Amino acid sequence: MTETFAKSPGWLDWDSDIGSPNLELPHGAVDSHCHVFGPSTEFPFAPERKYTPCDAGKYDLRNLRRTLGVSRSVIVQATCHGRDNSAMLDALDFFGETARGVATVGPDIGREDLESMHQRGVRGVRFNFLKRLVAEDPSEDLLSVAAKIKEFGWHVVLYFEPDALPDIEPLLARIDVPVVIDHMGRPDVSSAPTPREFGRFLEAVDRYEAWVKISCPERLTKTGPYAERGAKSLYDDVVPFARKVVEEFPERVLWGTDWPHPNLKTHMPNDAVLLDYIPRVAESEAARRALLVDNPMSLYWPSHSSRKREDGGDA
Secondary structure (H helix, E strand, C coil), X not given: CCCCCCCCCCCCXXXXXXXXXCCCCCCCCXXXXXXXXXXXXXXXXXXXXXXXXXXXXXXXXXXXXXXXXXCEEEEECCHXXXXXXXXXXXXXXXXXXXXXXXXXXXXXXXXXHHHHHHHHCEEEEEEECCCCCCCCCCHHHHHHHHHHHHHHCCEEEEECCHHHHHHHHHHHCCCCCCEEEHHHHCCCCCCCCCCHHHHHHHHHXXXXXXXXXXXXXXXXXCCCCCCCCCCCCCCCCCHHHHHHHHHHCCCXXXXXXXXXXXXXXXXXXXXXXXXXXXXXXXXXXXXXXXXHHHHXXXXXXXXXXXXXXXXCCCC
C-alpha cells in the first residue's frame, strides 16, 4: 500500500502559475540551488524528516526551467529525503548533462556508490548544521566524507547560521576539497553588512577560498518587500549583503532559486518576480554573466567552462 504524507501544518506550496519574468537571463544560465520533493508516491519522504513538504518533482522543475529561461540546474538533496538520494538521482537521469547533483551521504559511503553517483552527475555533498533540521553535529562525518570525495573532484556544501561559524572554521582548515556556503551563511540582515559577525564570515570566505551562494533573500529578509506580483523593489534589507559578497568575490559567487522554497513562513515568492532581485545585487552585465553562467560552469561543468577554453583547456 502506498504511504500518504500529510504536509506540515502551515506549509506554503510553491506557485505553479508564476507568469513571465521581466528579466531575460543570459544564455546558458544555471540555477545553482534547487530541490526536488518526491513525488512521494514514488520517492517516499524519510521517516526521520523534520518537515513534510508538498510534491515538487522533476517535471515541475522542467516547467520552471522553461518558464524562467534556465539552461542548467544543480539539484541539492533535500533534508526531507534524508540520505536516500533516489529522487535527486532520478532527476539527474532525467535532465542528463544539463543537471548536476549535491548528495547527502554518511561516512559509511563506499567508493563504488560514489563512482555511481559521479557517473549520474553528482559533484558535491551537503552537510547541514542547522539544529532544527538535523539531529546531530555532522562535523566528524564531514571530515570522513570529504576525504573520500577528493579523488572525484567533488566539493562540500555547508549550510549554517552565524553562531555556528566559530565551530565550523576549524573544520574548514582541515577540508582538502572546495567548499560552497549556502545562502551567505544566513546573515542577520537587520543591520548594515558591516558588523563583526558578517565581517568574520567574509574573512573566512577569503581565507579558505570558499564559494558563496547569494540565494534565498526570501528566507533572510525581515522587512521585504517580498517577491510578489507587482513588486517594485525586492528584499531591500538583504541586497547590501549580497551585493557586498558579489563585489568581494566576483568569481566565486553562485545564484539559485531554492525552488520549491521549503519551510517558508512569511510568504511564497513568485519565481518569475524573484529574478528581478538579480540585477539589484549583480549590477553590471559582466557581474550577472559571472554569477549565472561562468562561475557555476567553472565549478560544475569545468570541461565546458568558457574560462577554461580561454585558458587553452578543453571545450
